[in-house]
Amino acid sequence: MNRFSRQVILQGFGLEGQRKLQASSVLVVGAGGLGCPALLYLAAVGVGRIGIVDGDQVDLSNLNRQVLYGEQDLGKNKAEVAAAYFQKKYRDIKWEIFPEVLETGNAKELISGYDLILDGSDNFPTRYLVNDACVLLGKPLVFGAIYQHEGQVSVFNWGKNSANYRDLYPEMPAASEIPNCSETGVLGVLPGIIGNLMALEAIKVLTGYGKPLANKVLFFNSLNSQSYEVELSPRPESSLQSPQTWEALESLDYALACEGVKQVSWEEVMGKMNSNIAFVDVRELDEKPELNCTGLWKIPMSVLSEKQDFLAHSEEILLFCQSGVRSLKAAQTLISVFPDKKISSIKGGMNALKKS
Amino acid sequence: MSQTIQIKAFGMIAEKIGSSDLSLDNPGTLKELRAQLESQFPDLVGVKFSFALNKKMQLADSEIPAGAEVALLPPFSGG
Numbered sequence: 001m002n003r004f005s006r007q008v009i010l011q012g013f014g015l016e017g018q019r020k021l022q023a024s025s026v027l028v029v030g031a032g033g034l035g036c037p038a039l040l041y042l043a044a045v046g047v048g049r050i051g052i053v054d055g056d057q058v059d060l061s062n063l064n065r066q067v068l069y070g071e072q073d074l075g076k077n078k079a080e081v082a083a084a085y086f087q088k089k090y091r092d093i094k095w096e097i098f099p100e101v102l103e104t105g106n107a108k109e110l111i112s113g114y115d116l117i118l119d120g121s122d123n124f125p126t127r128y129l130v131n132d133a134c135v136l137l138g139k140p141l142v143f144g145a146i147y148q149h150e151g152q153v154s155v156f157n158w159g160k161n162s163a164n165y166r167d168l169y170p171e172m173p174a175a176s177e178i179p180n181c182s183e184t185g186v187l188g189v190l191p192g193i194i195g196n197l198m199a200l201e202a203i204k205v206l207t208g209y210g211k212p213l214a215n216k217v218l219f220f221n222s223l224n225s226q227s228y229e230v231e232l233s234p235r236p237e238s239s240l241q242s243p244q245t246w247e248a249l250e251s252l253d254y255a256l257a258c259e260g261v262k263q264v265s266w267e268e269v270m271g272k273m274n275s276n277i278a279f280v281d282v283r284e285l286d287e288k289p290e291l292n293c294t295g296l297w298k299i300p301m302s303v304l305s306e307k308q309d310f311l312a313h314s315e316e317i318l319l320f321c322q323s324g325v326r327s328l329k330a331a332q333t334l335i336s337v338f339p340d341k342k343i344s345s346i347k348g349g350m351n352a353l354k355k356s
Numbered sequence: 357m358s359q360t361i362q363i364k365a366f367g368m369i370a371e372k373i374g375s376s377d378l379s380l381d382n383p384g385t386l387k388e389l390r391a392q393l394e395s396q397f398p399d400l401v402g403v404k405f406s407f408a409l410n411k412k413m414q415l416a417d418s419e420i421p422a423g424a425e426v427a428l429l430p431p432f433s434g435g
Contacts, residue, residue, distance in 0.1 A: 034435040122435035147367045147432035169431045170415060173404045178368060178433055219366055230408040235415060
């Protein structure tokens with residue numbers, strides 16, 4: 001008797017299925033609302049080696065759905081907390097922790113080391129990047145995403161003639177078009193269900209037990225508990241839209257491709273300030289922490305349209321807010337007003353400045 | 357043969373339409389359907405979504421058969 005005895009006696013799964021799982025590896029991208037439940041079951045079922053990549057810290061507002069974390073974990077890196085939780089729980093899994101954001105620069109190194117990738121990220125640029133990297137490396141990708149009360153699950157790039165994310169959504173959407181959980185709200189059970197479906201698909205792909213959702217997309221609505229499945233086919237056009245080489249992938253700015261707005265980090269901003277650059281805080285005036293420095297403009301979103309003429313004389317405009325969401329929208333608005341100016345939004349806003 | 361088609365809207369598309377189920381007169385093709393939806397629901401203008409025709413994704417324009425079920429499937433990013 002071992003901890004897997006109840007699944008080993010399943011007909012068709014057996015010892016062989018267990019051995020396959022123990023010999024396999026999964027990289028979970030994002031240990032958030034989808035990653036947490038998926039990790040719980042990938043670990044319980046006995047996947048031999050699991051990598052977790054997440055550069056984010058546990059926040060109090062995560063706790064309604066990110067069930068691996070508790071109040072004692074606030075402010076800690078999610079990948080590190082999650083791995084520490086499992087290391088205490090099971091001795092038979094090798095954990096690999098990447099407390100960083102998956103980006104074009106590290107995607108190849110991270111993804112190439114695993115048999116299967118599970119995408120639990122929370123933004124379109126990362127989703128397209130993970131997809132394109134899996135296409136280049138020939139890795140199966142378990143995809144899941146949620147919007148308010150609905151979720152989508154699919155298995156991309158599994159074997160020959162398998163569709164991928166670009167066959168489902170060839171046009172890269174901007175974050176401002178589709179709000180995320182922090183904007184629309186979410187009941188924690190929904191990512192729990194979708195994350196579990198993702199773990200199930202991963203287990204099916206790794207063991208050959210059951211039929212994975214390849215060339216199919218499952219939609220689930222938690223309010224009426226209905227599901228809807230559609231068939232998906234690979235298209236020759238999609239493979240032309242995604243980068244054909246690593247050099248092409250690494251030179252692609254996924255955030256820019258999705259948003260149409262250049263996003264920069266605080267590090268890039270520091271030191272390049274000069275009088276031709278308008279440096280603008282678009283938060284409302286009572287938002288904390290306050291940032292004061294020379295050359296800083298405070299133009300809250302609520303009055304941006306009235307006051308945008310103040311920016312007419314600057315060659316370049318750099319915008320920031322609390323988390324980077326409003327400044328992105330402000331940048332999109334200003335680009336339509338000043339199409340010839342260089343306009344960027346600072347990634348992560350004030351939250352990122354506190355960490356950097 | 358019925359020339360009515362059934363629309364099933366998901367995610368934000370259902371919010372913009374105000375319902376997840378809708379019956380429409382068959383406009384003929386997916387391209388014409390999009391134009392008709394955009395004129396009936398101006399909030400849909402410029403919004404990205406994919407069509408599934410009788411539960412098969414259709415990224416190119418296609419003729420809509422009589423009595424078809426057309427799903428409007430927007431991308432989700434949340435996790």
